[in-house]
Structure formats: C-alpha cells, structure tokens
Amino acid sequence: MAAKIRETAMSQLRRGVLEFCVLALLREGERYSYELVRALGDAEGLVTTEGTLYPLLGRLRREGVVETTWRESPSGPPRRYYRLTPDGRAALGGFMIEWTRFRDSVDALLGNGVLR
C-alpha cells in the first residue's frame, strides 16, 4: 500500500516536471528528438519508459513552446530538431522561479532526510 501511494505520487510529480526538463535541455540550443530522449532517459529516476517521451514532445509542439525542423541525417531516417520558442523560454523562466520556491518548501518540511 505504502509503495503504491509513493509510486502514484512520483509518477504525478514526474509528469508535472518532465516537460520543463525538456525545455531546460533546449536552453542552450536545438537538439533532435533522440538526443533529448536519451538525455532524459539517462537522468536517474526521471523517466521509466523512454517511448512515452515522444507523445510528450508532441504535446510541447502543439502547445507552441517548442518548434521543430526535419533535417537529413548522415545515417538513417531524417531527424527532427527541437528549439525553444519565445513562449517556451518564458514558460521555462517562470517555472524555474516556482520550482526553487517549491523545492525549498518541501525540503524544509522534510528536514534533513533522516527519519527518526
């Protein structure tokens, strides 16, 4: 039971923050989908199934926070390159401020992480 409650909470948390993690990865410039998915997949505890990140990328496109261009790849099928739109940059900036506040509050309530 406790494990189930924790898993549900974690999956909701992940869902909430993942799209901002994608935006953050694009802060320094464009990347193509596979690079994005691998970068997120390699981060500890952030992604359980890499495949479901593609529907997330689609949602970001429809929301207009990223824009994309297809380009030929030296090998294999064409690659879709993602970059931030001004809207996406603004959304990321806003989230970074909110997140710091949120994280600090949760950390303060959780204490130093040692359960007594």
Add this chain to the structure above:
Amino acid sequence: MTTDTLHPLAAEYLERLRRAGRRLPPGRRRELLAEIEGHLSEAIDPSASDAQALTVLEKLGEPEAIIAAEMPPPEELLAGRGTKEWAAIILILFGGFIFGLGWVAGLVLLWSSRAWTALDKWIGTLVVPGGLATGAFVGLFLLGAPTKRFCYGIAGGAQNCTNTPGQSSVPTILGIAALALLVLAPIATSVYLARRAA
C-alpha cells in the same frame, strides 16, 4: 518507410506500434511512428545482437503504453474539430443549396485544413460532389420527369427519347435506390469526416 534498414526485432516492434496506433488521429500516428522509427534506427544497429536490441526496446516501453500516452483525451478529440472543420463539413453537406457556391467554399476549407489526410479529402470531395443538393436536384428531376420527355444515350450521339405521360421511364425501384444512395452517401461522408478530424 525504411524498415528494411532496421534490426528485425526493431522492425517487429515498429509494426506492433503501427497496429496499436490504428485508433490515433492519422496525423499524430504518422508523426509518432516517424519519431519512434528514428529512435530505433539510432539506438539499434541492424547488426546488433538480439540481447542488445531487447535492452533498447525494454527501455522504450510497451508499444501500447506509448499509444496510450499519445491518445488525446475525449474532450481534446472534440476540440480538434475546430470551427473551420465543422464549417467545412456543414458546407460540403448543405452548401450545394447555395447555388453550389457553398459546396465550393466547403471544399476550400476541407483542403486547407490540417485535420484530414489526402485520402479523407478526396472522399470528402468525390462522395458526393454537390453534397445533399445533388440528391435533391436529381429527386426533383425524377419527380418532375413523368410529364416530360425523358432521353438517354451518349451525349452528342444518338439519343432515345420517349414520351411517358404520367409515368417515369426510369424503373421506379432503381430510381429510388439511386436517390437513396445520393442522399445517404453525403451523410455518411460527413460522419466519416467528423470522426477522422483531429
């Protein structure tokens, strides 16, 4: 599709995804498949071992789970049919009554919308040109025909004309069946377009 350059297990995975995604709106299905195909071709070398391929596929997750994540919630499916799409459907169905111009306007909206595939657009255009108005005019002609001369034959060639006062020369059953088809087909097309739009 370049599935022949994929590892056999990757090609099989893509095929499962394609099948699981049949109920997705066509545009979203196409984009998702293109992205996943890119992933597979980057992550799995065609000559990789089965064990290596399976490791990548396991990280990717079940095709059904990916489709479930892509599937828009019902309210979003309805929202996908924006004002423009509804206007296109209504004008194609009824626009023919506005001197045929409404139908043409409907076609312009249909072909400029991104909600439908080319096949959907051809179906919308060809089944039936003019929409319900075509059926209505044919019906009026059939009803009005009895006292008029009815001609058939090749245009510009020999024509057979008959005077049939009080009785249509077109077999009644056939006429009614054709008329029913002309009325039902455009309605079926509208339902089809409404369901496919997303």
